Amino acid sequence: MPVAIRLAGIDSEQLPRIVAGREAAPLEWLEWAEEPGHDLVALDDGRAVGGIHVSIVGRTEAWMEAIRVHPDVQGRGIGGQLVREAEALARHYGAAVMRTSIPAHDYGALSLAERAGYRQTARCVVVETEVAPGPAHVPYDAPVEHPRAEQTPAVLRFLEHTPALAAWDKLVPLGWRFRRISPELVRGLIKDRRAALALRPERSEEPQACVLFARPEEAVVVSLLDGTPPGMQAVFGEVLEQAQDGEVRRVVVFAHQLDALAPLDVREWRPHPWCPDGLVIVQKNLAS
Ligand SMILES: CC(C)(COP(=O)(O)OP(=O)(O)OC[C@H]1O[C@@H](n2cnc3c(N)ncnc32)[C@H](O)[C@@H]1OP(=O)(O)O)[C@@H](O)C(=O)NCCC(=O)NCCS
Known part of the structure; x- marks a missing residue:
């Protein structure tokens, strides 16, 4: 019944x-x-x-x-x-x-x-790593910045061409929930300083990597991190700084495949226990 x-x-x-x-x-x-x-x-x-x-x-x-x-x-x-x-x-x-x-x-x-x-x-894979206390040691030389609201179209264009968004059919996870990427969503993340770009070393406005993240209480949660290997290292440096600032040791990353995170050179990624x-x-x- x-x-x-x-x-x-x-x-x-x-x-x-x-x-x-x-x-x-x-x-x-x-x-x-x-x-x-x-x-x-x-x-x-x-x-x-x-x-x-x-x-x-x-x-x-x-x-x-x-x-x-x-x-x-x-x-x-x-x-x-x-x-x-x-x-x-x-x-x-x-x-x-x-x-x-x-x-x-x-x-x-x-x-x-x-x-x-x-x-x-x-x-999607969900993996995490522990951040050592003290300054982050990430080899990078690309300038990293938080984009401004007027850069929304450029950031969206960049994101839409990443392998991650192609694999996810243009969906992006915020927390555990995937939704379609849109100008409003990107604008909101930029406004909340939850997006960072690695620019080309010659400091043109052109991004070479981007990260979207959140900073809940116990962790920094990365929704998407993609771009060139040096650019990815650079924006990951920003993620580690966010962890230091928030005094959290846990970084959780959503990725379309684990291999895509290889440029970050993290010693150990542990699979999230809910979805190993x-x-x-x-x-x-x-x-x-
Ligand atoms: C998953 C869960 C919600 C299913 O609830 P349920 O009331 O038993 O599901 P239903 O009786 O409505 O089953 C619907 C269909 O799902 C399939 N199904 C459900 N449980 C299944 C199982 N353990 N193995 C294989 N098929 C299963 C069946 O094909 C069934 O179709 P059928 O009746 O035509 O054969 C329940 O097993 C549960 O609470 N699991 C623990 C919590 C959990 O894992 N939640 C999912 C998180 S993503």
Whole structure:
């Protein structure tokens, strides 16, 4: 019998993020979130047996995460029902596309997504390294600057031609949520000083690398870092400085593939424990 699915209020009982030892979402998903969202709760005779979180992440884009169903009632269609209700909610707010990411080894969730009509659109690795205290030792000589608002079109043009954005089908992760890159998004990051450029050594205005990052409490989180090898080293120097300034030791990087980070010469990249084999990003057109 289908369960009732309701919007959760502040006081609603909810199923915890960890279900029978499986984490439905990474530990930091809310802390790194850029926007609020809605929790849907599945109720069976008034008892919370499932949940999902939906956020609107762009003018017509939605993101769902943290889907979970109590082990006692798994395999009865509740996961599928939660996804359908999340889609209805997203449509209500004008979304034409829904996306989510799934750890590459999580065959149950991948299969649920496939059955619900989702198709793979990108893959991503999430890796982290520890920053040693003290000044950063990164060999670079390219000047690094925070771009100005009027440079938005140039920064966007540069980003759109990076291998990372090509591999991600022009999607960029902010926190754990991917969304389409747009002038508004880039302008916002520039305004918040969350973008840095490595310029050509002759100090022309032309970028040779770019990094987009966030500085939540415990880490510096890099959404995208791409460009020439010396340029990448230069903007990574800026990331390390951000870590020093914020007195954090943890740098987390989202990348389209681990090899792409080789120019940074980091001794050890540890895979993020939630997705040690990387992430699969899937999407569905809600208009169809
Ligand atoms: C993933 C999860 C939400 C699925 O919930 P559920 O209520 O059991 O899913 P449903 O019964 O609606 O299953 C829908 C489809 O998904 C597939 N599926 C679900 N779980 C599966 C599993 N463990 N292995 C293989 N396929 C699975 C089935 O193909 C099913 O389709 P079918 O009924 O036509 O065969 C649930 O297993 C769960 O809470 N896991 C722990 C938390 C988690 O890992 N969340 C995902 C994070 S990305």
